Amino acid sequence: MKLHQSTPSWSFLHVIFLLVNLPSSCAIIEKDDLPPEIQKCYSNYAHVSLRDVVGQTLSWFCEAPAVRTLRNSDSPAPQPLSSVRYVSGLVDKVIANRGRRVKRQAAIHSRDKCVRREYRMLSDYERNAYHRAIIALKHDTSVEPNKYDALAALHTGLATRIAHFGPNFLGWHRVYLLMYEVALQEVDPSICLPYWDSSLDNELDDPRQSPIFSPGFIGGGTVAGNGGVVSDGPFAGWETPNDGPLIRNIGGDGELFTLESIEAILSRERTRDIVPPLSLPANDLEFHHGGVHVYIGGIMNQLDTAAYDPVFYLHHAFVDYIWELFRTRQRALRIDPQLDYPEEFGSPFHAPNETMGFNLNLTTEQGYSDDLTTSYEYDPSPDCSERRPTCGSRYLRCNTTRGRCYPVIPSTVTPEPPTGMPGCRPGQPGCPTWPPTRPPTRPPICPPGQPGCPAGPPTRPPTCLPGQPWCPTSPPPMSTPKPTPPKQPCKQEVLPTQNNFCIDGMCDTNGWVYVPVKVVSMRPPGLKKYDSYPISNGKVSKTNDIYQPSAYAETNRYINGIRGVPKTYDRCDDTKGFGQVYVQSNGLSYSGIYKEAAVTDLRLATSLSIAYVAVKDPRNGPVKALFRAFDSCGRICRTACKDPVTGRYNTCSGVLNIKDVAGKPKQYSKTYGEATLDTWDYAENEDCPSFQSEDNFLTFYCDYRDNIPWSGVKSSHSKRDPKAVVPMNPGHPVPQPSLPLTLRECKVSNDCILDVPCLTGKTQCRSYGETHKCRGSCNKYAVCNYGQFWVRSCPFDWSYHKHEHTCTSLNRCKKLTLPRPLVPNQTRPTWNVSPKQSSYFQHLGQRAINHGGPFVHFFG
Known part of the structure; x- marks a missing residue:
């Protein structure tokens, strides 16, 4: 009885002890x-x-768009009236350019479109001019706080929910890039927004070695360093409005685009397969774009601050380029990309009839309209092959084994001949005259039969740049490419984080x-051995090192017995x-x-x-x-x-x-x-x-589990078919297989059909730089780029030789006269060109050929 009476007192003390130690009272x-x-x-x-998929990228993908909502800070800070007016003016110009082609006079533009090229394909002069235009926006305080930051502020607050994690991701950023491009052109009409193909940098063992991060490009990182506060390059010393100095932590974590990820995206057919909410991460364009944000780090690592780093626009221009490649393939499959806005759109912000923002009346569905691309086009990303073993840039070399261009180490780049001050525009006080007076690098093309021309067929100019389709297929003796990227010594270093x-x-x-x-x-x-071995009876046993878990049964049971390698x-x-x-x-x-x-x-x-x-x-x-x-x-x-x-x-x-x-x-x-x-x-x-x-x-x-720890599903650690497709949500349709493979032809676009079969129903080709003539065309041909064919045209009236796989001036195409509206009873004007003017125009044409790149489109 006494025992029975004493029990409650002990229980009472025990309860008190537990109450004292409850998390809410002491933790x-x-x-x-x-x-x-x-x-x-x-x-x-x-x-x-x-x-x-990479686990960290998936985590960023889920958490980055949601964090702003959780802070209850969707509404951005009130913008100054000057900033609102400035942004509205840019919107008006984008709308005015929509649906019509703008005639431009600048040399780097095509006949009627702005040509966006890969960042490294710009000359040093053009790249410095681009940098100067950005800096001019940053220094222009006629808009508060300045024009650059006023634009960057559009990618904050509620906009991050409207522009991310849904199909509006594609159209919203397309309009945003157009506004930025218009802003740059207000400073310098010759500017076209370049793009940064980060998959080329991923060809290196250490992408931080790329010249992209050198002072001549975006700067902000020493060679094989990871940056910190940006203290070199064109944007050194930049400050953000609310987040301190411009910071990058390059290459600590995150991942640039890979060849495989781009091909996976382009292997799909419908937009719903490459954007949330139905897409698989491996095929998701927005998912893979997030890895680059993390790789650059610092300001780029947060959606609210990313646009304050100029590398943001280079990166998103490449995302837009991949989307345009995807849309080109859709047209070949008789799918109208303008009408392919996904029916399952997830967040209400991504509904097709919702407004896009920017104080304009464009709906998210209208962000898919071809009208938005009438003012610009993309030059294909640099590619190469054994037949064309150069990439057209001093900053790129060709890996002929993979048929891929890769960046060179900045210290090995031959300096470009000086053309004046960095970013100096012709006509500015103190700038040298342009073009610089230099002897012609090659004689003008002399048609047979013309007085003063040698007999016989004309020969190709001796200084023709290798890699251009009308040039000889063999590289010049002095520029033999290295077959593979140089292996850089891997430093065992601990990267700091600023x-x-x-x-x-x-x-x-x-x-x-x-x-x-x-x-x-x-x-x-992956660490099989550490080269530290046990010794038994005076003899070394190299079967297992002393640290290897498999050498100890009990340890191996917990370490390697149930683990995968995600x-x-x-x-x-x-x-x-x-x-x-x-x-x-x-x-x-x-x-x-x-x-x-x-x-x-x-x-x-x-x-x-x-x-x-x-x-x-x-x-x-x-x-x-x-x-x-x-x-x-x-x-x-x-x-x-x-x-x-x-x-x-x-x-x-x-x-x-x-x-x-x-x-x-x-x-x-x-x-x-x-x-x-x-x-x-x-x-x-x-x-x-x-x-x-x-x-x-x-x-x-x-511990290398193969599932998301917080998803509520435990890892099975079982082997499964990597090709198996699992729908994202129950009840959603599994992506359908591709159209049946056509065996005798490959349709690239409505005006280019090749007399060779596509490789598969999803991938048209594999060999980079592989070229084929378009059926029935004199000067059109297709080049393999990221597993898909890209249509190009020979310059001038040259024809494409399907056996030599080059453009040639021997058999010229019939000149096409561009239709031009005429006023009634008015004849077309005739141009009286003097011999001196004719020589000058021919000189400009030769310089265009030497330059390459967008001049193919300009004269093609």
């Missing part, structure tokens, strides 16, 4: 649920294996506190002895991102490291933030939170609430130095400090 950091917007996106991709320390537009390190997190990393399956970046190499895990916090109750890296020992079966992640100081009010971690190969790390009662770590969402509670042990520190002292107890024993593990609330587990 400064508490876990929270994943916001519904992000959870819904992860649920849509629950059955997507990370063996097929943060802007901005919170809600105020950039100050003092506004942050540091939260210690543990990073538990498993040995990657897809990673192409450049990833986790066979070294150490790696990096990038940890970051993304504010949900405030605007701000902080990113840091932990170094892990990849030799060990399981390694432990500590990272300090900063968040907004909670002493000014409770803070909510989303914590994520990815290894240096882009694989997702799982999140686990500490149970304050049991002390065990259990799976959690990575969303943490942090508050300041007086008198309780702090789980964060005001500075990095304090965080170190709080993690390691030097006060107790200065010589041998102890690790204070009880203050680590969050742990990341990097």
Whole structure:
């Protein structure tokens, strides 16, 4: 009886003990649920294996568009009246140009369209002029704060929801690029927006070695460095309105476009297959575009700030180029891309009858209209082959094995002959005369029979640039290309990350506190051996190294027995002895991102490291933030939170609430130095400090699972067919297979049919630079580019020789007279050209041929 009476008293004390230790009464950091917007996106991709896509890109894809909504900051800051008027004026010009072709006089334009070329195909003069136009917009304060930032502000607030994660992504950014191009042309009418084909840089083992990141191009990164605050190049020292200096963290994580990803996109037939919500990530254009944002890092890593970095427009011009390639293929399949706006559009912002924004009445569906492309066209991305082993740029070389162009190291580029000051335009005071007086590089083409011409057929000019279709197929002796990109020594280095320390537009390190997190990393399956071997009876056994989990049955059971190797970046190499895990916090109750890296020992079966992640100081009010971690190969790390009662770590969402509670042990520190002292107890024993593990609330587990940790679906770790297509949402149709393959011909466009079969129903060709003559045409031919044929025309009235695969002046095509409307009873004007003028015009024509690029379209 006494025992029975004493039992309640003990139970009562036990209940009191539990109440005292409840999370709500003593924990400064508490876990929270994943916001519904992000959870819904992860649920849509629950059955997507990370063996097929890069996990970090998928995480950015789901979280980046939703974070702005979660902060309740859809409405952008009020814009000055001058900014509103300026943007409205650009909108008016885009609308005025829609549906009509604008006659331009600048040399780099085609007869009636602005020609957008790959960034490296511009001459140094043209590229510097482009940079100067951007800088002029930045310095023009007639609009508040300046014209460049006024344009960039359009890609903030609610616009990020209208323009992303849906089919309006394509049309919205197309209109945005047109506005930017018009703004540049107000500074310099000769400017056409170039695009940056980042898949060419991905041909290098280390894309950071590309001249793209050198001071002559976008700058902001030393060779094989990753930048930080941009201090070199045309945009050095730039400041953003609310997010501090222009920052890039190049190549720490993220991924540039790959050849495979572009071909996967172009293999589809309907727009619904390349944009959310029905697309698979492997075929999704918006998905792959996100990897480039992460690769550049810094300002580009956030949707609200990305447009403040000029590289944003170069990147999105390439996205628009890929979309135009896709639309070209649709037309060949008798699909009108203007009418192919997906019926399943996801967010109401992407409904076909919703307005696009920009203070104009264009609907999202009208963003697919061909009227928007009548003022510009794209030059194909540089390509090459064994037959044409040059790429047409001093900054590119040809890998004849892959038939791909790759960038050269900046120090190996031969300087272009000086033509005056950088970006100096002809006619400006202090600029040299243009064109510079130089002896002609080759004689004019002399038609047979003309007085003074040699007998016999004319020969091709000796200085014809290799790679141009009317030039000889063999390269000149002095320019033998290297067969493969040079292998750069891989430096075992830890890349730093520069943060802007901005919170809600105020950039100050003092506004942050540091939260210690543990990073538990498993040995990657790619690290087979570490060349450290056991010795038995005086003999070395090289079957397994001493760190290899498979050498120990119990360890192998947990490490390699259930793990897969999800897809990673192409450049990833986790066979070294150490790696990096990038940890970051993304504010949900405030605007701000902080990113840091932990170094892990990849030799060990399981390694432990500590990272300090900063968040907004909670002493000014409770803070909510989303914590994520990815290894240096882009694989997702799982999140686990500490149970304050049991002390065990259990799976959690990575969303943490942090508050300041007086008198309780702090789980964060005001500075990095304090965080170190709080993690390691030097006060107790200065010589041998102890690790204070009880203050680590969050742990990341990097263990190569093949599914999204927060999708609600556990990894099966089972092998599956990588070609199997899984619908994104139950009830949605699985993408249909391609049209039956035509065996005798390949239709490229309505005016170009080839007398060779397409490779497959999805991929027209494989060999880059492969050319074929269009059936029934004298001067049209098709060139293989990204698995699809691209129609080109020979210059002047030259014909295409289908056996030599070149344009030739021997058999000339009949001249086509462009129709020109005539006033009644009016005859066409005749031009009286003097011999001197004729010689000058011929000289200009030869210079155009030497220059290549868009002049093919200008004269073709």
